[in-house]
Amino acid sequence: MIGKLLRADFLKIKRKGLWFLSFLGPFGVIALQMVNYGVRKDYLLNQSDDDWGYFLEYVHSFTPLALVLGIAILTSFMASIENETNAWKQLISLPVSKMSVYLSKFMVLGSLLFVSSLLLGVFSLGYGILLNLGDQIPYLELLKYSFYPYLAALPILALQLWIASVSQNQGIPITTGVLGVIFAYSAFILPDWMIWKWPSLMNEWDEPLINVMLGIGVGTLLYIVGMLDFTRRDVK
């Protein structure tokens, strides 16, 4: 059942610009580094012996922001497809369970963000090579910087999807989305328990893997709570 719903959901996002946004996010993050390194490449290369590591640190300084902003935009686009003409009622009166409808939406968003993260990795690698940062390409670090923030941001995705799919007024998920971006921007002053801090991979133990584990754990939890609430509610 979920396969059918996924195919239908991927058809519905056609011409909505969601794929383009998934490309634009990582491209924007790298474009900022293009400006950064374009203007002061020699200075930056002098700052550290580990040019790749230093470059990836810079890339990562914008990743959480782009990710949280992307999640807010993608979820509200996704919900708007069904909200626009109240197509929820048509969708739910098909022979499908509400749980699988919700799961399908989550998986589509998850895949879009996965593609973004993958593109981020590819773009980082590409621009890094172009900058001639050295032959010792740190593939493992590259993967970590691309996918750790994604996994650590899963709770934000689950929360935004929950809010967007149960709100009659789409102003609410947009507000929480904007707040999330502000939180993500000020990650270094946030306490460790705030989910908006997690994509920055910062914590007091200086161990990014903790954020990833928390992200997957709390993300699953928030997903289940959101799904149950969605199933419980009457469709307007």
Next chain:
Amino acid sequence: MEYVVQTTNLSKRFGKESAVIGLDMKIRKGEIYGFLGPNGAGKTTTIRMLLGLMKASSGTIQIFEKDLNKEKINILKRVGSLVENPSYYPHLTAYENLEALRKILGVPKTRIHEVLEIVRLTEVANKKVKGFSLGMKQRLGIAASLLNSPELLILDEPTNGLDPSGIIEIRNLIKQLPAETGMTILISSHLLTEIDQMATTVGIVTKGKMIYQDSIESLRMYAQQKVLLKVSDSEQAWRSLLGNGIKADWEDGIILLSEHSDGKVAKAIHTLVHEGYSIYRVEEEKRSLEDIFLQMTTREKVI
């Protein structure tokens, strides 16, 4: 008797307000069931409960003699629906809209062309729904509801907002469906004339309660004209009419002639005059279906 839809004591409360109260709906196979009631009477709420969009506060729903709560997905596989305003994805073409639903329903692709043909949208199949007129959107909604060749079709106000030719078109479409496919149709409306021309059975609901449920013919019986006679010594006069083989009813001192052709009325009056009764008034009482509907729904009691 096999009922396709049977609700028992169905109720729905929103907070303190009751939208539907103790509703017993019975729809037999192959019927076009007209679900009638003024705006806000609880029609859409009932339909939403039938489709599992809302949970009933109390009562049970049986569709195809199965409990909706237990076998929702199996039931919905055999049901097509159009609830209130048509839902569609404006950025997709008519074909893609149906394709998105078809993928979920798992019916063959040829079915899309068939339903587009039925609602006569084949020519605009590859145009975006954004630019469609309301009538076309409504027809697309009906096409979507027919996609899985349902055994039960639920249409909530399908002619809302359509122009007269659109209404006639949809009416003809709905009328031909049960004949061709043995489909059972539940159609709601706040317009009696609409239901009158399509339905075989009517259920009238007002303020959340079902106040009438029977065949359309029985409803029409109420609408028949009657001739009222006010005469002296009316009970005696009534008996003598019956004695002369003239069908009549007696109510509160007034004689009601149920046969009202000119000849029959003349004969009744001739009889009465001949037997020496004084005739004060001969009146014709006309009640249209609309009058009955209005009376039923505003006074909240059965005739």
